[in-house]
Amino acid sequence: MIVMGAFLPVPPIMGGAVEKAWFALAQEFARRGHEIMQISRATPGLPAEEVIAGVKHVRVSGYDTPGSLVWLKVLDLMYSRRALRRASPSDVIVTNTFWAPVLLRNQRRGKVYIHVARFPKGQMRLYRHAARLQAPSQSVADAIKAEVPEATVKVIPYPRPDATCKDLPAFAEREKTILYVGRVHPEKGVHLLIEAFVRLPEQLRTKWKIVIVGPVETRLGGGGDPYRTQLERAAGGAKNQIEMRGSIFDAAELETEFRKASLCVYPSLAERGETFGLAALEAMAHGCPVLVSALGCFRDFIDEGVTGFFFDHRQPDPAKVLSNKVAQILEDADLLASVSEAGWRKTAAYTLPRVAEQFLDDFAELQQQCS
Numbered sequence: 001m002i003v004m005g006a007f008l009p010v011p012p013i014m015g016g017a018v019e020k021a022w023f024a025l026a027q028e029f030a031r032r033g034h035e036i037m038q039i040s041r042a043t044p045g046l047p048a049e050e051v052i053a054g055v056k057h058v059r060v061s062g063y064d065t066p067g068s069l070v071w072l073k074v075l076d077l078m079y080s081r082r083a084l085r086r087a088s089p090s091d092v093i094v095t096n097t098f099w100a101p102v103l104l105r106n107q108r109r110g111k112v113y114i115h116v117a118r119f120p121k122g123q124m125r126l127y128r129h130a131a132r133l134q135a136p137s138q139s140v141a142d143a144i145k146a147e148v149p150e151a152t153v154k155v156i157p158y159p160r161p162d163a164t165c166k167d168l169p170a171f172a173e174r175e176k177t178i179l180y181v182g183r184v185h186p187e188k189g190v191h192l193l194i195e196a197f198v199r200l201p202e203q204l205r206t207k208w209k210i211v212i213v214g215p216v217e218t219r220l221g222g223g224g225d226p227y228r229t230q231l232e233r234a235a236g237g238a239k240n241q242i243e244m245r246g247s248i249f250d251a252a253e254l255e256t257e258f259r260k261a262s263l264c265v266y267p268s269l270a271e272r273g274e275t276f277g278l279a280a281l282e283a284m285a286h287g288c289p290v291l292v293s294a295l296g297c298f299r300d301f302i303d304e305g306v307t308g309f310f311f312d313h314r315q316p317d318p319a320k321v322l323s324n325k326v327a328q329i330l331e332d333a334d335l336l337a338s339v340s341e342a343g344w345r346k347t348a349a350y351t352l353p354r355v356a357e358q359f360l361d362d363f364a365e366l367q368q369q370c371s
Contacts, residue, residue: 001090001110002026002038005097005117006062006079007072007221010040011052013249014220017278018096018117021158028356030054037090039083058086064219073098084109092131092363101127111366116140119272124148131366136276139296154362157300158278159355160285160347164252168287168344169259171337176208178326179261179288181254181279182268184216184231184244185223189267189293189313194234194242196267196323204327205238213257215247258286262336263329265291267322269313276300281350284308284343289336291325301350305335307343 002022004010012019022038030036036055041062042048050057060082063075080099087093090110095101096117104112111131116124119140124147127133134154135141141153178197182188190212197210216222223230228244235242248254258264264283268274277298280290284307292298293313302308311325312318329336 001087001093002036003080003083003087003093003095003097003100004038004040006041006076007065008041009043009046009059009062010038010057011046013045014043015215015247015249017158017276018115020161021278022094022096022115024159024161024352025356025359026055027053028352029360032356032360034360037088039086041079060086065221067218091367098123101130105129111363113363113366116144117275119270119275120144120147121272122147124151127151131369132362134362137297137300139299140275142296156358156362157350157355158276158281159352160281160350161251161255162352163255163285165255165259168340171262171287171333171340174262174288175260177261177263178208178210179213179257179264179283180210180266181213181257181264181283182266183221183223184212184214184227185221186227187268187270187273188214189269189318191227191231191234192267192269192313192319192322193265194231194238195319196326197242198234198236198238199319199323200327200330204330205241208330209241209243211257211261212242212244213246213248213254216244220247254282255286258283258288261288263291263326264288265322265326267291267293267311267313267318268295269293271295280308281347285347285350287340287344289329289339289343291322291329301346302343306339307346308339 008014008016008019010019010023026036026038039058042059048059062079066072077099080097092113093110094113096115101114113132114130116135120143124144133144133151141155144153184190216228218224266280274295274297280292283290291309294310304310311322315321
C-alpha cells in the first residue's frame with residue numbers, strides 16, 4: 001500500500017519529484033510480483049479507480065497547494081483521513097503525508113513505513129511508533145536521528161528517470177544553454193541564477209542563454225506572479241536571453257531539454273526543505289553537467305569537479321559567488337565534457353531496478369522482524 005500526498009496527482013501529470021519516483025517504483029514492485037495499491041489525489045481526467053502496469057490506483061479528493069502552511073496541514077489532515085478509509089490491510093503501508101502516520105497509531109493495517117519527503121522540522125517525534133523512517137539522503141537521515149535518536153532510519157535514494165535515448169550526444173553538439181528545472185519559487189534560488197547570469201562578463205554572457213522550466217503558479221508550488229515580476233526585473237537588459245518555458249510534464253519533452261543544455265544549475269536555498277534534488281540527478285542521467293548549492297543532500301551523488309559542481313550559497317553575496325563559478329565552468333569546455341560523462345556514469349547506481357531492490361529488501365527485513 002502506498003499513500004501519496006494531497007496536492008499532486010499520480011501519474012505525475014502536474015509534476016512532483018515524490019510522485020514521479022513512487023509512480024515508477026510501484027510499477028517496478030508490481031512487475032516483480034507484488035500486489036500494490038496506490039492512493040493519490042483525484043483530479044479531472046483521471047478515473048476514481050484504474051489499474052496501470054499491474055498497480056491498482058485509487059483516487060480520493062485532494063487540493064491545490066495553498067499559500068498558508070497552517071491551512072496546508074489542515075487540508076493534509078482531511079485528505080489523509082479520506083485516503084486511509086480506502087486503504088486495505090497490507091504488509092507495509094508507505095506514506096509521505098504529514099498526518100497519515102499519526103493516524104496510523106498501530107500496525108493493524110500493516111507496518112508503517114514513512115518516506116520522509118520533507119526535511120525534519122520537529123515532526124519526527126510524532127512518528128516514533130513507525131516501523132521505519134526512510135530518508136532519501138544521508139543529510140535527511142542525520143536530521144531524523146537528531147530529532148529521534150532511537151529511530152531506525154534507512155537511506156534509500158530516489159531512482160533516476162529512465163532515458164528513452166541510451167547514448168549521449170557528443171558534448172560539443174549541445175547548445176550554449178544553461179537550464180533550470182524545478183518549481184520557480186524563491187526557496188529554489190531562481191533569482192540567484194538570473195542575477196548571476198546578468199553579472200557574467202558581457203563577452204561570455206552574450207554567447208549563452210538561460211531556459212527555466214517549472215511552474216510559477218502558487219497552486220503548483222511556485223512563487224506566483226510577484227516572484228515572476230521579481231525575476232523579470234532582475235533580468236534587466238538580459239531578458240531576451242532568458243526564456244521561461246513554464247511546466248513540462250511530458251518525460252520525453254523534458255529529456256530533450258536536458259540533452260540540449262550544456263549546464264544545469266539548481267541553486268536551491270532550502271536549507272530545511274531540500275531532501276534530495278531529483279532534478280540534478282535527472283540532469284546527470286542525460287549527461288547534462290550540474291552546478292548546485294552547498295546543501296548536504298547533493299553530496300550523496302555529486303563530487304566537486306568530478307560528477308558535478310558546487311557553489312557556496314551561504315556567502316554574503318551568493319549571486320556573485322554563483323556568477324564567478326558559472327564563468328569558470330563555461331570557459332572550460334574540456335572540464336564540462338568530462339563532468340558530463342562522469343555524472344552520467346554515476347547515475348548507473350540509481351536505476352529504477354536497483355533502487356526498487358533496496359526498498360524490497362527493506363520491506364522484507366521488516367516482515368522478518370515480526371515473524
